[in-house]
Amino acid sequence: MKLIHFSDIHLTTPGATIGGRDPRVNFERALQHALADHADAELLVITGDLSDWGDPDDYRWLKARLADVPIATRVCIGNHDNRAAFLDVFPELAAPDGHVQGVQDSSAGRCLFLDTAEPGTHAGHYCATRQSWLEQQLAEHDGPFLLFMHHNPMPTHLGPMDQIRLLDDAAFRRIVGRHRDKIRHVFFGHCHLPLSGSVAGVPVSSLRGTNHASYPLFSEAAMLSASDLPESYGVAFFGADYVTVHMVEFGYTGAIRVEGSPDYNSWNRETMVR
Template sequence: MKLIQLSDIHLTTPGATIGGRDPRRNFERALAHVLRDHHDAELMVITGDLSDWGDRDDYIWLKSTLDAFPIPTRLCIGNHDRRDVFLSVFPEYDDGGFVQGVHDVSAGRCLLLDTVEPDTHAGRYCDARQVWLQRQLIGHPGPFLLFMHHNPIRTHLGALDQIRLLDDAAFRQIVGRHRDRIRHIFFGHCHLPLCGSVAGVPTSSLRGTNHASFPLFSETALLSASDLPESYGVAFIGDDDVTVHMVEFGYTGPIRVEGSPDYTAWDRETMVR
């Protein structure tokens, strides 16, 4: 099956920009690009930071936009979102006061996690949410795909790791007990292409649909921003393999196809030695 991941769309007031980029316009561009190349996707998941300020108007606009979008879509919230405001527009996501839920696809069961802690950009996964996750993993044979906002792995970038999922040890213990039935964990938050593993389960992330970070390892205290292209993810879930692409739909340079005149300079047979 094919699955689309968008993350960190950071919707704002119409016309407002972040880093000189228009989040609403870029989100619309991402949706158009997805429909052009991946209209056959079974599900799209947006892994948090839906609104930059948690404004209700952003959620109303998002709901209206997704209601008209032909690919089924599920949502997670992030540290820029306000849970109570989000639930006032999307009450169907309310599960015990958290934004969490289940969605079945042909490749298994998707679990949508809520890692938000009010008044901090760091992630938390409290006892109540841990119980919910364990109940889901015990109560269904799987396999599972997990979606969340905060990074459950260390990036080894100082500023980002200060706002990671701070309950990562408890989360890893839960994942580790069920690792044989969890195919992949998708997350957002970092605005970076990342891959790794959580207690033996593969995990990946990507840049958002608007602004981008940069892995500046020489900077140990502050976040870094860049003008790298906007992106979304495409995952192919097979019987015994998972492939994840980051599609930089914001890239505006040339793309040279083998056999075309523009490809000549890239063709090994025509290169000058």
């Protein structure tokens, strides 16, 4: 199975920019790039910060645009999103408790889409109600599972970023730990950084968004950091006993050289281009 992972698309009013970049234009560029190379993907997931300011028009535009995507799509919400405005446009994605949580089966496993947003803060929350939902989903099915969420479920060790991580991360990891043998991977966004690691023994990964990028500036103790690194999306491949995750920097504008045969016998000082 192949899966496309977008995050932090931050849609804005048409023509408005973030860091000098137009989020709608870059979302379109990301879609075109991903579908050109990965039209055989089974699912496209966007892990939150769909809108920069939670504007209803952003959600209406996104829903119409995703309707034209030739593969299945799912979305999560993030700290920049407005849950009520989102659900006015995507009512089918509301869980019975009012959160934006859901389930979709794929050939690589059962996908769980989590809601880590909390009004009035950029930090992530996963309250008792949401924890109970996740526990139930993991307990009642044999798996395997793929989890998708916005906020980072473990510290980045970047001080300002960790102030707005998933603040209920320890409770989340305890739930994951109880079911670790059934969870193949956790995908998240929020940090605008390529990240990998594990939570309670389960592999996790994240990536830069489709518009603007952060930078791991460990010396900065107070403010979040930004950069002009290329816009990106992710592609994940699932085999029976492995998961491979790429971050594709579609915003890179430099040269890409095709050089060097994988055939060992063709590697020599006389003909190799170095």
